[in-house]
Amino acid sequence: MTRVLLFLLVLLTGTLALPASPAAAHAAxxxxxxxxxxxxxxxxxxxxxxxxxxxxxxxxxxxxxxxxxxxxxxxxxxxxxxxxxxxxxxxxxxxxxxxxxxxxxxxxxxxxxxxxxxxxxxxxxxxxxxxxxxAHPSVTAAIPIFKTMGYGGITLIAGPALFLAFLWPRTRSRRGALLAIRIGLGLTAVATAGALGTQAQQGSGAALWQVTATELGEVVTSRFGLLLLGRLAIVGALAVLLPPLLRRPRRTVTVPRTAPQPVLVGAGAPAPEPAPVPRPQPQVTSRKVRAYAVLGLSAAGLATWPLTGHAIAAPLPAVTVSAGVVHMAAMAVWIGGLVTLTVFLLRRTERRVLGVILPVWSRWAALSVLWLVLAGAAQSVIQVGRVGALWETDYGRLLSAKLGILAVVLAVAAGARRLVLRGSGGTGLRRLVGVEVVATVLILGLSSVLVQVDTGRIAAAKDKQITGAGKSETLTSDLYAVQFNIYPVELGEYNTVHAYLYAPDGSPMRAEEWQVTARLLDPALEAVPQPFAPLPTGNQALGSMSFPLPGTYEITFTIRVSDIDRDSVRTTVTVGG
Structure with a gap:
């Protein structure tokens, strides 16, 4: 059993080799x-x-x-x-x-x-x-590993816990499933600590091992740090509450309502009346309280993922955060349940017992997948932004790959469900479930990379981001020097031209007339005058410039500084496709 769990963990980590470019930024x-x-x-x-x-x-x-x-x-x-x-x-x-x-x-x-x-x-x-x-390469490599460990952790908690609470056979030992839950809790704790430990380096650009106490202090007191500290506290509480709740309840001895009394032997001694035994008062059991506490803590813990990811920065955060919690819960139940079946129950469990367990699990799995798809669709519509982003952005392509694998998994799951409903099982069912597990592990790996990639919405914002590009130059003639800037030097009409005029001695100089033209050199076209007007300061002018085609343009400034003094200066600028 331990070897199988280790294999699944290695497979989870191996999915990180899938090609993707982790995002260097999510705001622009x-x-x-x-x-x-x-x-x-x-x-x-x-x-x-x-x-x-x-x-x-x-x-x-x-x-x-x-x-x-x-x-x-x-x-x-x-x-x-x-x-x-x-x-x-x-x-x-x-x-x-x-x-x-x-x-x-x-x-x-x-x-x-x-x-x-x-x-x-x-x-x-x-x-x-x-x-x-x-970010330093060591940090870039560590982040998706920690995220995958976190996702793997919650699946190893949810699946075994669900089966132990409702579907575990009485004749099977619970030790292995409880160990899986402890491993899941440990993975989640390590992943959370890793996220806390790498946040400062993401901000500073330092290596994974280069972090100071001051930087860590700033992280743990930030909103991000407080949420992750809350997650760690929840993991600790679950480690205390879950195992006693999921162990097999101890057998209790039934106490009779009346206790027998000794018989007194003697002449004329009357037989005493039986003494009543107090009946237990109805009360809410500690087991039920613990169960409600576990459910509440689990929901709060799951919420820390979307609250520290893409969802909280989306246009409809209430919708995306709620959908994120539902999506993660459904994923954990479905994948965790498949892992539990594969590792613990499909082998060495009586066929008659599996005939009771599998139909129930099949219904639960179908509901989990339904909620998984609905919540994922709500998130995708908001995060992708437009249909074209599905193939134009890394996020869209990864999401499409994830959906493709999900479609394969659902087809395999449908085959497994038919076997269950027919009462069939054995080797065929085990193989189908095994395929489901491997494919869903790949989905987990893609999800770990997906949360590090700019969403379609963010990519659209980055298309409008400033880049510092432009053309700045000083051109001189015998009459004057003109300093100018063209920004951002892109195809289209929306390029701003700002120019300053100075005398040969460097003092500001007033222009009587400004003209600027742009001429495409290859293929050679006629020079086109551009809108250009003086500003009240006298030595400045502002206008716009149009670049209708990619190529190299000759920019000509013709400036008249008196009634008879006029001169032209030229330069070139290249506009990409």
């Missing part, structure tokens, strides 16, 4: 001020970064780096999805600034990145801090 930066890649007249006193969902900054990991490498940021504040960073004036204010950020999204995943903007002329980009590069 969708706006910033100053705008990414922009050119500005003066350094701001505050910068902001706006994300697609509420975030929590990682202490010391959100900062602004001046052009000379000096850190100039102050205390970070957060208002929902908006991160505000006050900055002081740099000693050398002209050049390119770097906004480096690392935050934790609402679904407990880390988000890291960097954005640049320039004051005056652009310069070399300051070096980003090492921790903004992303």
């Amino acid at each position: 930066p969708v706006g910033a001020s100053p705008a990414p890649g922009s050119l500005n007249n003066a350094a701001p006193t505050e910068v902001t970064v706006t994300f697609s969902e509420p975030v929590t900054p990682v202490d010391g990991r959100v900062q602004v780096i001046a052009p000379d490498g000096e850190r100039i940021s102050g205390k970070v504040t957060v208002e929902g999805p908006v991160v505000r960073i006050p900055i002081r004036k740099a000693e050398h204010p002209l050049g390119t600034y770097l906004i480096s950020f690392r935050v934790i999204s609402a679904d407990s995943h880390p988000v890291g990145g960097a954005i640049t903007f320039s004051v005056g002329a652009p310069s070399a980009r300051p070096e980003a801090p090492v921790e903004s590069a992303g």
Whole structure:
């Protein structure tokens, strides 16, 4: 039996080799001020970064780096999805600034990145801090392992517990099933401790073994940490309550309602009346109280998974969290029941006894699958967002693979159910159930990876995220120097052009007239004037630029600085497909 359990655990872990890209982030930066890649007249006193969902900054990991490498940021504040960073004036204010950020999204995943903007002329980009590069490979590898252990743990708790409570044969020993429950409790506890122990490194970018007491303290006092500490407390309580509840009840000796009295021997001695024995008063048994406590604790423990995952950050959190609890409960009952049948009951149990157990289990399994599908459908509709995401995103492709395996499992389960209803069993039934177990273990592994991948909803937000891309350059002529920024340099009409005009001595210069054109070079097309208008400051102009086709464009600025002085400067920009 122990070897079979170990085999199942190895199979669970082996599913993690399935190809998938764990998400580096689950929220996306969708706006910033100053705008990414922009050119500005003066350094701001505050910068902001706006994300697609509420975030929590990682202490010391959100900062602004001046052009000379000096850190100039102050205390970070957060208002929902908006991160505000006050900055002081740099000693050398002209050049390119770097906004480096690392935050934790609402679904407990880390988000890291960097954005640049320039004051005056652009310069070399300051070096980003090492921790903004992303999670360390050791952490990336450990996270899905811990998640799989957690899922495996709850199935090893739920399945054996359900059978021991309602369907266990009187003639079979309960020792192995109780051991499976203890293993499940242990796996869940280790997985939870592992999630707590890796959260700080996800935020800092450090290796798995590089964590400080201060960082751990910040994790355990966060919302994420408190939920996981609650899960650990629930696991400890279940370890105390479950085994006594599921052991075979001890036989009790029936006490007669009246106790016999000794007969007095003697002349004329009357026979005494029998003494009444007090009848026990009806009361709620401790066993029933323990059972209700176990049910309540189990529901609370299951809720900690969606409360620390994708579900809590979805547009309808009440729906997705509730569906997540139902989905996990149904999964644990179904897969855990199959494991219990395979490991403990299908072998060495009398055929007559199996004839009683299997029809009941078949009905329970059908109900579990029904709730599993309904809850999964509710989650998928919200998380995928659109039909195209099923094949355009990693999340959609993994979900499709999971649904495909589920369809195979249901077909096999239908065959097994027909055998049960006909009263057949033996080797054929054991093989079908074995196939179900292997396939459902693969589903568990896919689920462990799926929760680490951006949902279709998040992927849609990332399509709109800011990237810091753009074109910034300074062009000079005998009459002037023009600094400009085009953002974000993408196909279409929505590219912003912002330009600053300076005299040869570097002082701001007023323009009498601004013109800008864009011409595709290959295939060669005519230059197209772009909307461009001066701003009240006089030395600035703002407009938009259209790139209808991919390729290299020649951008020409023609600026008149007096009634007779006019000159043109040119550069090129490449627009991808």
